[in-house]
Amino acid sequence: MQIDWWTLGLQTINFLVVIWLLSHFLYRPIRRTIEEREAADQAASQDAQDKADAADQARQEYEKLRAELAQEQNEREAAFHKSMKAEKEKSLEVARKDADALLESAHEQIARDQKQALENLKSHVQGLATELARSALAAPLTAKAAITAVTAYLEQLPQADFDDLKQDIHTDGGVLAIVTSAKLxxxxxEAWRAALAQRLGEEIALVFKESPDILGGAELHFPHAALRFSVAARLDRTAKAMEV
Amino acid sequence: METSPLMPDILFYIGPVPISRAVATTWALMAFMAVFLLAALRRPAHDAGPVQAALEIVVLAIVKQLREILDRDPWPFLPLLGSLFLFLCLANLAAVVPGATPPTGHIETPAALALIVFLSVHYFGVRVRGAGPYLRHYLEPNPFLLPLNVLSELTRIFSLMIRLFGNMMSHEFVIAIVVFLAGLLVPIPFLLLGILIGIIQAYIFTVLATVYIAAAVGAVEA
Structure with missing residues (x-):
């Protein structure tokens, strides 16, 4: 085997040229393109990150603003509730004072009315007492006056009623009781016997009784009826007339 | 008398300089690369077309492989090692072109490439580590091993050259013998196998050169 040194040298040079060729027309453009693409990607990523940061910051500001608004709302609600409570207490206090004033006024009015009523009642009672006294003491009911009053009553009594009285006294041995406040x-x-015998007849049976309750005058108690000419009877009649 | 197929096939002379078929084929490959790259990457765009995208994929694949071996920024080493791989691929695949022979089938081309790798190993070693530390590694682990270390440097480059030359030359012989014995269409599977062998040899040569450089710069143990 023989080595051609010219070929060896030329191939060495050729490969160095290949290195330059590929470095200049392949590696550099591709590396530059890749770096530019990565830079663009990085810039886009940075831009996206900046936008994300801005959005995050905006979100934080929004959250902060919302929190401040919520706090302000709470404070306003608290102040409103406080003012409402104060207003309510004030209104209650005013109402309580008004009620107390009304109650006091009512108490005073009731006291005045009560006093007036009491005065009126006293005056009325006084008038009643005066009237009762006047009626009770209008004509002194002595024994003679009582006999006169009884006799006059029997005289002016209608005949039918008088007959009923006589029938009552003469039936079954009836007794006519003369009731006086003190013993006669x-x-x-005798004056009573004579006056009644003249009017009712001699045969009637008389008894005399005492009753301090009749206060004065006399009352004739038939078996089934009574003729009252006593002070108590006057007072009863006056009281009944006053009730009306 | 037949000339040996291992002898340089001189096509013509430029003055006193003989131009062999390997040199002429290399010039043709260089012209093809120049025209193709000028056409494909005249205005590289961010939105790459199919050709630019394919070229980017090839370059980035080489860069990735170099980074894994060198364990450092591969771009300073890309012009030498990337060009080595691409040139060897094209040179080895020249066998599929009718009438063309791969330049690597003759000893001068593998020898030239091995010579450049040999010089580049020391260049990168001195550049990265400094002359003193780089030369001192020949004395490690023991100064008595200096002759063996120097011999190792020579033999591994020699084996690199012979491996490529032997594989491509033997493949050329096999194709020639099969064509001689079996006719025209039978060698086609061997041609397809030659494509695979060419790419594998380009890969082996480049990876070994990368490992030598990585050892020189201190990335790996040689």
Whole structure:
């Protein structure tokens, strides 16, 4: 085997030229393109990152603003609630004072009315008492006056009623009781017997009874009826008339 | 008397300089590369077309392979090692062109490439590590091993050259013998096998050169 040194030298030079050729027309353009592409990608990535950062910052600012608004809203709500509570308490206080004033006024009015009513009642009672006293003391009911009043009553009594009284006293041994507040003396009893015998007949049976409750005057108690000419009867009649 | 197929096939002379078939084929390959690259990468675009994308894929694949072996930025080593791989691929595949013979089938071309690799190993070693530290590694692990280390440098380059030359030359012989014995169409499978062998030899030569350079710059143990 023989080595051609010219060929060896030329091939060495040729390969060095190949190195230059590929380096100049292949590796450099491709590397430059790749680097530019990577730079563009990096720039795009950086731009995207910047936009993401800006969006994140905007989101943080939004969150911060929202938190501030929420806090402000809470503070306003708290202040509003506080003012409402104060207003409510103030209104309640005013209402309470008004109610107290009304209540006090009502109490005073009730007290005045009560006092007035009491005064009126006292005056009325006084008037009643006066009227009762007047009626009770209008004509003194002595024994003689009582006999006169009974006799006059029987005189002006309608005949039918008078007959009923007589029938009542004469039926089954009836007794007519003369009731007085104090025990009658003998002459007074005789005066009663005489007056009643003249009007009702001699045969009637009389008894005399005492009852301090009638206060004065006299009452005739038939078996089934009574004629009252006593002070108590006057007072009863006056009281019944006052009730009306 | 028949001339030996291992003898240089001189086509013509330029003055006193004989131009062999290997040199002429290499010039043709260089012209093809120049025209193709000028056409394909005249205005490289960010949105690469199919040809530019294919070239980028090839270059990036080489860069990735170099980075894995060198364990450092591969771009300073790309002009030598990348060109070695691409040139060997094209030179080895020249066998499929009718009438053409691969330049690597003659000893001068593998010898030229091995010579450049030999010089580049020391160039990168001194450049990266400095002259003193680089030369000192020949004394390691023992100064008595200096002759063996120097001999190792020579023999591995020699084996690099002979491996490429032997494979491509033997493939040429096989094709010639098969054509002589079996006719025209039978060698086609051998031609397809030659494509595979050419690419594999280009890969082996480039990877071994990369490993030698990596050892020189301290990336790996040689």
């Amino acid at each position: 003396a003998k002459p007074e009893q």
